Amino acid sequence: MIRFERVTKRFYNVTALRELTLTIERGELFALVGPNGAGKTTAIRLLCGVLKPTSGRVTVAGMDVARDGVRVKRMIGYLPEEPSLYERMTPRQLLRFFASLYGVRDAEGRIEELLALVGMLDKADVRISTFSKGMRQRISIARALLHDPEILVLDEPTMGLDPLTAKELRDFVSGLRGKKTVLLCTHYLDEAEQLCTRLGILHRGRLVALGRPEELKAELGGAGRDSPTLEEVFAHYTRGSRG
Amino acid sequence: MSSLAIARRELLEIAGNRKFMLAFGVQTLLLLLLLPAFGNVFESGNLALPSPTLQGFVPLGVVVESDDCDVLLQVLEANRRLRLYRFSSPPVEELERGVIAGYLLIPESYREGSLTQLEVVLVLGGGVKSSVAQDAVEESVAEASSRIAAQRRRELGLNLESAVSVRREFLRQVVVEGAGGERFSSFFLSYLVPLVLFFPVFMSGGVVLDAIAGERERRTIESLLGAPLSRKSIVSGKFLALWGFVSAEVAVWLLGIGVMGIPVAKPVEAMVLLAGVNALVIALAMALTLYSRSLKEANIALMLLYVPLFVGLIYALSVEFFSPRDFFSYIPFNLISRAVTGEGFSHEVLLQVLLLLGFGTLLCIATAVLLMERDDVVFGSRPGIGRLLSDACEALLGAGFAGGMALALLMSPLVFVTAVLVEVALALLYTGLLGYSAKAVYLTVFSIAVTEELLKLLPLRVALRKQRSWLTARASAAIGAASATGFFIMETLAVGAAVLVVFGIPLTKLLYARATTTLVMHILASSIAALGLYRRKKLGTVLIVLAILLHAVFNLAVVEVVL
Ligand SMILES: Nc1ncnc2c1ncn2[C@@H]1O[C@H](COP(=O)(O)OP(=O)(O)OP(=O)(O)O)[C@@H](O)[C@H]1O
Ligand SMILES: [Mg+2]
Numbered sequence: 064m065i066r067f068e069r070v071t072k073r074f075y076n077v078t079a080l081r082e083l084t085l086t087i088e089r090g091e092l093f094a095l096v097g098p099n100g101a102g103k104t105t106a107i108r109l110l111c112g113v114l115k116p117t118s119g120r121v122t123v124a125g126m127d128v129a130r131d132g133v134r135v136k137r138m139i140g141y142l143p144e145e146p147s148l149y150e151r152m153t154p155r156q157l158l159r160f161f162a163s164l165y166g167v168r169d170a171e172g173r174i175e176e177l178l179a180l181v182g183m184l185d186k187a188d189v190r191i192s193t194f195s196k197g198m199r200q201r202i203s204i205a206r207a208l209l210h211d212p213e214i215l216v217l218d219e220p221t222m223g224l225d226p227l228t229a230k231e232l233r234d235f236v237s238g239l240r241g242k243k244t245v246l247l248c249t250h251y252l253d254e255a256e257q258l259c260t261r262l263g264i265l266h267r268g269r270l271v272a273l274g275r276p277e278e279l280k281a282e283l284g285g286a287g288r289d290s291p292t293l294e295e296v297f298a299h300y301t302r303g304s305r306g
Numbered sequence: 307m308s309s310l311a312i313a314r315r316e317l318l319e320i321a322g323n324r325k326f327m328l329a330f331g332v333q334t335l336l337l338l339l340l341l342p343a344f345g346n347v348f349e350s351g352n353l354a355l356p357s358p359t360l361q362g363f364v365p366l367g368v369v370v371e372s373d374d375c376d377v378l379l380q381v382l383e384a385n386r387r388l389r390l391y392r393f394s395s396p397p398v399e400e401l402e403r404g405v406i407a408g409y410l411l412i413p414e415s416y417r418e419g420s421l422t423q424l425e426v427v428l429v430l431g432g433g434v435k436s437s438v439a440q441d442a443v444e445e446s447v448a449e450a451s452s453r454i455a456a457q458r459r460r461e462l463g464l465n466l467e468s469a470v471s472v473r474r475e476f477l478r479q480v481v482v483e484g485a486g487g488e489r490f491s492s493f494f495l496s497y498l499v500p501l502v503l504f505f506p507v508f509m510s511g512g513v514v515l516d517a518i519a520g521e522r523e524r525r526t527i528e529s530l531l532g533a534p535l536s537r538k539s540i541v542s543g544k545f546l547a548l549w550g551f552v553s554a555e556v557a558v559w560l561l562g563i564g565v566m567g568i569p570v571a572k573p574v575e576a577m578v579l580l581a582g583v584n585a586l587v588i589a590l591a592m593a594l595t596l597y598s599r600s601l602k603e604a605n606i607a608l609m610l611l612y613v614p615l616f617v618g619l620i621y622a623l624s625v626e627f628f629s630p631r632d633f634f635s636y637i638p639f640n641l642i643s644r645a646v647t648g649e650g651f652s653h654e655v656l657l658q659v660l661l662l663l664g665f666g667t668l669l670c671i672a673t674a675v676l677l678m679e680r681d682d683v684v685f686g687s688r689p690g691i692g693r694l695l696s697d698a699c700e701a702l703l704g705a706g707f708a709g710g711m712a713l714a715l716l717m718s719p720l721v722f723v724t725a726v727l728v729e730v731a732l733a734l735l736y737t738g739l740l741g742y743s744a745k746a747v748y749l750t751v752f753s754i755a756v757t758e759e760l761l762k763l764l765p766l767r768v769a770l771r772k773q774r775s776w777l778t779a780r781a782s783a784a785i786g787a788a789s790a791t792g793f794f795i796m797e798t799l800a801v802g803a804a805v806l807v808v809f810g811i812p813l814t815k816l817l818y819a820r821a822t823t824t825l826v827m828h829i830l831a832s833s834i835a836a837l838g839l840y841r842r843k844k845l846g847t848v849l850i851v852l853a854i855l856l857h858a859v860f861n862l863a864v865v866e867v868v869l
Contacts, residue, residue, distance in 0.1 A: 075682060142527060147528040148529070
């Protein structure tokens with residue numbers, strides 16, 4: 064469903080991503096982890112057509128993101144790392160605008176449905192500028208789900224959410240397994256372990272480990288020792304400096 | 307379709323922004339209050355405002371039919387406010403075109419030596435300066451009159467209070483009657499009203515900043531880029547909204563002016579032209595804002611755009627006001643002034659100006675789209691101008707042979723300007739060292755050949771450095787020829803402008819003469835030199851020297867012919 068083919072992204076003198084090659088199958092729930100500055104957000108942005116690769120290519124369902132960007136983007140629901148909302152609009156206005164961009168049919172009904180899902184119906188007509196971080200995150204989630212995309216791309220989705228809301232979101236994502244393709248990037252390893260079918264560890268722009276969480280643990284564990292935790296696996300692969 | 311969605315949201319954003327709406331309201335209110343106030347001050351042509359001490363402020367035609375009018379002519383020439391132009395017959399056409407503010411006819415019957423009451427005729431154009439012209443002429447005539455009277459007193463003992471009188475005639479009305487019977491001076495109409503109509507576009511900085519830099523600063527750009535629309539439609543959507551908003555503002559102001567009974571001669575034309583100007587300014591502001599690193603930098607960039615524009619507006623209006631020339635009618639500011647007064651307005655000129663404005667707007671929007679397509683512009687670590695240009699070269703050369711030819715043509719302004727600077731510097735150096743001698747002239751001519759032949763190779767050098775497979779010997783020669791053609795075009799335009807201004811010889815004549823000689827030389831020399839650069843080694847050097855010699859011989863031949 065999603066393929067990264069030797070994708071490199073350079074920003075002037077920083078190489079954020081080096082020759083990333085990765086395939087994510089339909090219905091998979093894939094988690095990308097790595098230290099700060101590892102290149103997770105860059106990889107996600109490349110997939111969503113927000114950035115363009117310096118070399119290599121990203122394809123979705125066989126379509127090149129660089130060439131068929133508009134068609135690819137219709138299939139993707141993107142939750143950016145930082146809320147990317149128009150502060151002067153109300154949630155309803157904002158969702159209406161994006162509904163028109165995505166060509167959502169029966170927009171009003173769908174907006175109502177999603178606002179209920181994220182528990183923001185009572186704030187539907189209040190300006191976003193008055194919202195807390197968690198409330199903004201909820202609106203962002205509603206925006207990402209608006210056009211019922213086949214692929215969900217979530218950049219640190221539970222950041223800034225209270226424990227209960229975070230759990231609700233995890234349960235929601237977990238319920239998508241098998242129905243949608245999900246690429247999730249997170250700093251919470253237990254979250255990654257609990258949700259994902261496969262896991263990739265990025266370090267300094269390189270994919271240093273890839274596999275199911277149990278596999279990664281087993282690989283590192285070897286014979287006779289206690290199975291290591293995912294945290295130990297992470298530490299092993301990202302040894303040395305951070306960032 | 308998606309650009310319309312963007313435009314709609316942008317307009318909603320502006321309408322929902324209390325700051326902008328308040329500013330808009332206050333501006334409109336001020337306008338509605340101030341215009342009538344000014345209108346009263348400048349009403350009925352009592353125009354004392356333009357500084358009367360300005361030298362040669364009023365161009366005045368003089369038609370002398372009398373052969374005994376020395377005193378009057380002397381006095382007129384001494385009047386520092388007037389600039390005199392002699393004509394043999396009444397210059398009605400010049401007056402209509404606004405080249406002169408009026409003309410003074412000194413009839414055959416006017417003889418300072420006679421004892422009769424003398425009369426001259428002053429024909430005024432009714433333009434903005436006619437009242438000043440009238441003032442100045444009456445002042446001079448009064449002085450001449452008293453001198454002549456004194457002379458008569460001395461010679462004949464006669465006591466005539468005033469010997470000369472002025473009869474006034476108007477070609478057109480000085481004062482324009484408004485709808486409600488109100489009267490407006492043409493100064494008010496041709497100067498202040500256009501100034502006011504340009505206000506919205508000078509106030510557009512805030513909305514442009516908010517729409518472009520604000521989007522980036524608040525990171526909302528990310529969700530737009532993630533949405534299924536091209537970056538081009540983001541730019542064009544925003545442009546449509548900003549342009550629509552500012553132009554609507556202008557329309558409201560024009561309407562307000564109309565409601566106040568101020569007569570605008572060609573409101574539709576004025577609106578169309580203002581919309582064209584708004585388009586260019588907004589597109590330019592958008593590109594500048596996109597390229598700026600931060601809101602603060604964008605603010606400075608926009609100030610650097612708007613302040614010169616504003617100064618230019620006042621300057622253009624004033625200069626034309628002081629000394630009208632045909633050339634000024636192409637400046638949009640002045641064209642607006644003509645549309646408001648209806649004086650000397652031409653649809654042909656309007657069309658040409660609109661085409662130019664449209665072309666400029668497209669260029670700016672294309673630049674904005676190219677900038678928007680770059681990740682480093684949108685997400686930071688902004689590239690310098692050099693990097694942008696180098697990337698543009700790369701992109702052009704990547705497009706193959708045609709791109710290489712385009713690069714050669716596009717680089718020609720740079721090549722030409724550099725060549726001129728180097729040549730002028732060298733010429734100054736030689737004449738400084740050797741004095742103005744034949745040696746200095748020959749040396750200069752030779753240096754010109756060397757400078758131009760080497761500089762014209764610049765595009766090919768760039769192309770060769772990026773090494774493309776399609777760059778064969780033949781392609782190299784063709785790029786050399788393209789560079790030569792571009793250089794020739796620049797040179798002809800520069801020489802043509804100079805010749806047109808100094809001698810009044812039209813460009814087409816010059817073009818024909820040069821196309822059959824200079825162009826051939828340029829292309830020949832540059833193709834040879836290009837081959838040389840491509841070959842390198844010994845043969846290459848020989849070819850380049852050959853090209854320089856060819857150029858030098860040609861230049862010498864021209865010098866011989868001219869001198
Ligand atoms: N616009 C940019 N200009 C220059 N460098 C950038 C830009 N965006 C990202 N980088 C660099 O690319 C590298 C990867 O950044 P990225 O945001 O992908 O990391 P990340 O894994 O998402 O980190 P975090 O966990 O902190 O979110 C970093 O070194 C960062 O400094
Ligand atoms: Mg990140």
